[in-house]
Each structure stands twice: as structure tokens, then as C-alpha cells.
Amino acid sequence: MIHTLDLKFLGVSQVIAAYLVETGEGPVLIETGPHSTFKYLKAGIEKAGFSLSDIKHVFLTHIHFDHAGAAWAFAELGATIYLHPVGAPHMIDPSRLIQSAKRIYKEKMDMLWGQLKPIPEERMVQVAHQASFTIGDHTFIAHHTPGHAIHHIAWEVDGHLFGGDVAGVAIEKGVVFPPCPPPDIHIEHWQESLNLIRGLNIQHLYMAHYGAVGNIDTHLNKLEERLLDWANWMKPYVEKGTAIEELIPKFERYVASQLSSEGVSEAGIKQYEAANPAWMSVAGLMRYWKIKLRD
Numbered sequence: 001m002i003h004t005l006d007l008k009f010l011g012v013s014q015v016i017a018a019y020l021v022e023t024g025e026g027p028v029l030i031e032t033g034p035h036s037t038f039k040y041l042k043a044g045i046e047k048a049g050f051s052l053s054d055i056k057h058v059f060l061t062h063i064h065f066d067h068a069g070a071a072w073a074f075a076e077l078g079a080t081i082y083l084h085p086v087g088a089p090h091m092i093d094p095s096r097l098i099q100s101a102k103r104i105y106k107e108k109m110d111m112l113w114g115q116l117k118p119i120p121e122e123r124m125v126q127v128a129h130q131a132s133f134t135i136g137d138h139t140f141i142a143h144h145t146p147g148h149a150i151h152h153i154a155w156e157v158d159g160h161l162f163g164g165d166v167a168g169v170a171i172e173k174g175v176v177f178p179p180c181p182p183p184d185i186h187i188e189h190w191q192e193s194l195n196l197i198r199g200l201n202i203q204h205l206y207m208a209h210y211g212a213v214g215n216i217d218t219h220l221n222k223l224e225e226r227l228l229d230w231a232n233w234m235k236p237y238v239e240k241g242t243a244i245e246e247l248i249p250k251f252e253r254y255v256a257s258q259l260s261s262e263g264v265s266e267a268g269i270k271q272y273e274a275a276n277p278a279w280m281s282v283a284g285l286m287r288y289w290k291i292k293l294r295d
């Protein structure tokens with residue numbers, strides 16, 4: 001059984017999910033969300049009939065705060081944390097992550113993300129592409145899937161795929177958007193990852209933002225279409241040297257108009273903005289184009 005745990009980020013439902021997979025050797029947690037939502041994570045685990053100390057295995061798709069920010073708390077309780085080798089050093093010593101985030105979020109840092117503590121290296125498993133781990137009656141297969149982040153893993157479990165952010169954002173199974181924060185956005189790598197997912201025998205795709213979809217091909221096609229649309233919208237502004245301060249409100253209006261045109265309510269637009277802030281995609285896509293155009 002798979003339990004969807006709503007972490008109620010910023011007090012908003014269906015923005016960030018973690019997933020609990022029941023196995024014959026106890027529950028496995030996929031994603032932890034940020035430490036700021038830990039009380040909701042704990043409540044969801046307990047509602048499923050388990051306690052925090054029952055979690056012995058935590059699988060991370062990547063180390064961004066909204067996916068992995070509470071992993072240290074499970075490591076302190078003795079859990080093993082499975083993650084990409086590129087992300088591991090930043091969890092062993094998160095000081096650079098914290099400093100970088102503080103420059104961005106300033107006084108909102110603690111409110112948004114909570115605490116981030118080091119994880120001892122011995123509590124981690126650094127996972128190779130297509131490595132597999134059998135826990136009870138389930139096998140967890142790692143697929144390295146860069147594009148959103150170079151340290152991204154999509155986890156395949158018995159015909160289900162936990163796609164993290166490379167699988168996109170779709171609130172209430174609605175409009176599919178690509179989360180494009182800096183520094184690792186790479187359009188071509190993301191397309192390659194989507195092709196990898198298309199080649200898997202997947203019945204359900206689980207997103208951190210938010211929930212599961214069954215129409216895999218349609219979902220991935222819409223995600224790729226939107227990714228290219230956003231990238232192509234951004235390119236001429238980067239070529240002209242438009243300042244990010246000028247571009248952010250333009251892009252925010254563009255995204256809001258796309259959502260509105262597909263029938264998303266004002267409340268739904270707020271959910272999308274909480275899950276995938278438009279200003280972060282501006283920063284990520286600008287960086288992508290500056291590097292690509294320079295090369």
C-alpha cells in the first residue's frame with residue numbers, strides 16, 4: 001500500500017507530498033519534505049499506523065529543501081538515507097546549501113524550510129544509476145534523471161514511479177508545469193530523462209507536487225511541451241539582456257494566464273505558486289540560456 005502524506009506547506013493543502021510505502025519489513029519513506037512541515041509528516045505517518053522510529057529506509061529523489069530537508073531527523077533516529085552521490089556531500093555538510101538559501105530567502109528561511117542538520121556519511125547510501133534495493137516484498141530501483149537537478153533520482157517500485165520534480169508539478173491532476181529553479185536546469189537532459197521514463201513499464205507516476213497520475217504518456221508530453229514553451233519564451237529576453245527584476249513580473253503574469261486559460265481557480269493558482277514559484281523558474285531558465293548562449 002502507498003500512502004500519500006500531505007505536508008500542508010505554508011498551510012496550503014496539496015502542495016508538497018511525501019509517500020509511505022508499506023513493505024513486509026516495515027514502512028519505507030519516499031521524500032521527507034522540508035523540516036518546517038515535520039509535524040504534518042509525523043501526523044501522516046501516525047495516521048497510516050506507524051511511528052517515526054518505524055522508518056528505517058528513506059529514499060530521496062534529490063536534496064532540495066522541499067524534498068529532503070527533514071532527512072536528517074530520520075537519520076538521527078537510525079534510518080538509512082538513499083540519495084544520489086552528487087547530493088551526498090551537501091547533506092554531510094549542508095553549510096553551503098544553508099548559506100546559499102539564506103541569501104535567497106533571508107528572514108523567511110526558517111519559516112519556509114526549518115532546520116537542516118548534517119547527516120553522518122555512515123547513515124547514507126550513495127546510489128548508482130539502476131541500483132536496486134529489496135526491502136521486504138518490494139524492490140526499489142533508482143533511475144538517475146537529471147534535468148531539474150543533476151542529483152535527481154526517480155524511484156521505480158512495482159510498476160509505480162516516484163518522479164520527484166523531473167515528473168513536473170500538477171495540482172489535483174491538473175495543468176502540468178516544469179519546476180525550473182537554479183542552478184541545474186538543463187532542457188536537453190530533462191528531455192532525455194522523460195524519454196527514460198517513457199521507456200519504463202509504469203502504471204502510476206507519483207509527484208511530490210502533487211499526487212499520482214495514470215495517463216503517463218499524456219502527462220509527460222504536456223510536461224515536455226510546457227518546458228520547451230517556457231524555455232523558448234525566456235530565450236529572447238536573455239538575448240536582450242533583460243534584467244531579472246523586470247522579467248519576473250512578466251513571467252508571473254505569463255504563468256498565471258496559462259493557468260487561468262485552462263480553468264485553474266485563484267486558489268489553484270496560489271497552490272501552483274507555492275509548489276513552483278515563478279520567480280525561481282525565471283532564475284533557473286535565465287541561467288540555462290546564459291550558459292548555452294555563451295557556449
